[in-house]
Amino acid sequence: MEGIYHCPANYVPLSPISFLERAATVYGDKVSIVYGSNVRFSWKDTFDRCVKVASALVQLKICPGDIVVALAPNVPALYELHFGVPMAGAVISALNTRLDASTLALALEQLEAKLIFVDYQFTDAVLKALDLLSQKKVNPPHLVVIPECDKSSSMDHKHIASDLDYNCLLEMGRDDFRIIRPNNECDPISVNYTSGSTGKPKGVIYSHRAAYLNSLAEIFRFDMRQMPVFLWTVDMFRCNGWCLTWAMAAIGGTNICLRNVSAEIIFDAVSLHKVTHFCGPPAILNTIANAPARAISSQSPFPCGVNVVVAGSLPNSEILTKVEGLGFNVYHGYGMTEALGPATMRPWKSESDSTFEIEQEEIRRREGLHNLLLEGVDVKDPKTMESVPNDGKTIGEVMFRGNILMSGYLKSTEITQETLKGGWFHTGDLGVRHPNGYLQMKDRAKDIIISGGEAISTLEVEAVLLSHPKVSEAAVVGQPDALLNEVPCAFVKLKEGFGASAEEIIEFCDDQLPDLMIPRTIVFGELPVNFSGKVQKFAMREMVNANTSLANC
Ligand SMILES: Nc1ncnc2c1ncn2[C@@H]1O[C@H](COP(=O)(O)OP(=O)(O)OP(=O)(O)O)[C@@H](O)[C@H]1O
Numbered sequence: 001m002e003g004i005y006h007c008p009a010n011y012v013p014l015s016p017i018s019f020l021e022r023a024a025t026v027y028g029d030k031v032s033i034v035y036g037s038n039v040r041f042s043w044k045d046t047f048d049r050c051v052k053v054a055s056a057l058v059q060l061k062i063c064p065g066d067i068v069v070a071l072a073p074n075v076p077a078l079y080e081l082h083f084g085v086p087m088a089g090a091v092i093s094a095l096n097t098r099l100d101a102s103t104l105a106l107a108l109e110q111l112e113a114k115l116i117f118v119d120y121q122f123t124d125a126v127l128k129a130l131d132l133l134s135q136k137k138v139n140p141p142h143l144v145v146i147p148e149c150d151k152s153s154s155m156d157h158k159h160i161a162s163d164l165d166y167n168c169l170l171e172m173g174r175d176d177f178r179i180i181r182p183n184n185e186c187d188p189i190s191v192n193y194t195s196g197s198t199g200k201p202k203g204v205i206y207s208h209r210a211a212y213l214n215s216l217a218e219i220f221r222f223d224m225r226q227m228p229v230f231l232w233t234v235d236m237f238r239c240n241g242w243c244l245t246w247a248m249a250a251i252g253g254t255n256i257c258l259r260n261v262s263a264e265i266i267f268d269a270v271s272l273h274k275v276t277h278f279c280g281p282p283a284i285l286n287t288i289a290n291a292p293a294r295a296i297s298s299q300s301p302f303p304c305g306v307n308v309v310v311a312g313s314l315p316n317s318e319i320l321t322k323v324e325g326l327g328f329n330v331y332h333g334y335g336m337t338e339a340l341g342p343a344t345m346r347p348w349k350s351e352s353d354s355t356f357e358i359e360q361e362e363i364r365r366r367e368g369l370h371n372l373l374l375e376g377v378d379v380k381d382p383k384t385m386e387s388v389p390n391d392g393k394t395i396g397e398v399m400f401r402g403n404i405l406m407s408g409y410l411k412s413t414e415i416t417q418e419t420l421k422g423g424w425f426h427t428g429d430l431g432v433r434h435p436n437g438y439l440q441m442k443d444r445a446k447d448i449i450i451s452g453g454e455a456i457s458t459l460e461v462e463a464v465l466l467s468h469p470k471v472s473e474a475a476v477v478g479q480p481d482a483l484l485n486e487v488p489c490a491f492v493k494l495k496e497g498f499g500a501s502a503e504e505i506i507e508f509c510d511d512q513l514p515d516l517m518i519p520r521t522i523v524f525g526e527l528p529v530n531f532s533g534k535v536q537k538f539a540m541r542e543m544v545n546a547n548t549s550l551a552n553c
Pocket residue numbers: 194195196197198199200201202311312313314332333334335336337338367427428429441443444534
């Protein structure tokens with residue numbers, strides 16, 4: 001159309017960097033970060049510190065596109081690196097602090113990391129990883145140690161010989177540094193690793209554009225008003241804290257940074273700082289529900305209406321009801337690293353809400369409709385790419401498309417193309433669509449059990465097992481069966497102090513599930529989990545396959 005003229009006046013590549021630049025002016029004197037009893041920054045301070053980090057990185061010869069790794073809990077430095085690294089034109093990769101040295105070495109090698117920021121508590125694993133790299137003749141990254149910044153903390157300071165520490169780096173930085181913005185909004189801003197539930201963790205690349213848009217989407221999804229108070233219970237290494245690192249700058253909120261998470265810490269922080277939101281894996285609900293009475297009673301009256309967002313399989317309804325009873329609003333998300341965090345979200349509705357016509361147990365398993373910034377959420381037959389009917393029964397693969405998805409998997413072009421084929425992101429999860437349009441995830445494609453020609457959702461069997469009053473954790477996999485191909489086998493962890501027989505558990509399932517879904521074998525004990533705390537079903541399958549005569553034990 002004649003008259004269109006794109007130039008820097010009306011086209012600026014989208015980047016979360018803009019959020020911090022604006023926050024420094026609009027929310028300049030408002031509190032950006034609180035940590036412990038002594039650390040408190042304003043948005044102007046945070047902006048200045050991030051500029052200095054970026055300036056120091058450039059002085060250390062970090063170039064646009066280089067990957068800078070961070071290994072730290074949710075301390076202020078990790079928050080600042082989410083802006084400081086991109087402001088130097090570089091790409092941030094925050095790694096899981098629970099990784100062991102060899103997995104860490106593999107990630108550092110794949111990332112070709114130029115520099116690693118490591119919190120003083122995690123130096124041992126990094127030093128071992130660097131050792132492994134030098135044995136393989138791989139150039140190790142420079143090391144910058146992050147010391148404890150809350151001087152009142154009684155934690156031991158482990159000192160190691162490092163090139164630099166975070167405070168010296170800040171001193172090196174110049175405050176007149178010119179921020180390096182992306183030339184193209186599709187340039188990478190971060191690499192986040194998946195949890196490795198089905199195999200090796202995959203490095204997922206996020207663009208400035210997707211990070212910008214998803215940060216705004218999070219504000220809608222989390223029902224945030226101006227200047228919320230956010231408690232950092234979700235790891236920042238998980239999808240950049242579900243993009244809330246950047247979203248908080250967009251909305252001028254206060255970040256309550258935490259080194260550790262416990263029931264006491266949550267209840268204290270909620271009361272002290274008037275927290276409005278926090279989020280994390282569903283295990284956080286167990287932490288709240290099982291909080292010692294003193295943690296709750298010491299905060300009386302306890303502030304109501306705090307929004308808690310969890311993503312992943314929910315615990316049993318007893319836990320949810322307890323959390324709701326304490327005055328929290330629970331939201332349930334469904335998503336993955338490739339979708340930059342939870343992509344769909346639904347509030348957990350209380351039974352007393354009469355406007356809700358469907359049974360609560362059923363509602364809580366429906367993952368909702370697609371969010372504002374996704375162009376499409378569908379359940380499709382992956383062969384024909386036709387949508388399944390909205391009948392709540394026909395199973396297909398859950399697929400997404402839109403501007404808040406990953407750019408691809410690091411150094412894995414073929415897997416990226418396969419995952420994005422047909423113009424949709426193939427999640428690898430199976431689901432159905434209900435007549436009202438709601439999506440319900442049934443299972444991972446790799447985990448679903450085919451028994452006697454019927455598809456059995458292991459998540460549905462697990463939901464029943466979790467409703468048993470003595471069961472604290474449960475996971476189900478297929479066990480080979482000569483007649484039916486596979487039958488369900490359940491791994492069960494009982495609540496502390498409780499005992500139960502396999503027969504008792506099977507009988508309980510018998511009352512609530514069709515025959516084919518009833519587990520034939522119950523294995524009691526700890527469930528195998530990975531670095532992210534997620535159950536490793538492939539390890540359970542290996543155990544079952546290696547022991548075909550596995551009996552109830
Ligand atoms: N609400 C939910 N209910 C059940 N499962 C969920 C829910 N939300 C997410 N998940 C599961 O978690 C997956 C996303 O997790 P994540 O991105 O951490 O990697 P992963 O799939 O666990 O690991 P990997 O991709 O390395 O095997 C989803 O694909 C889905 O299988």
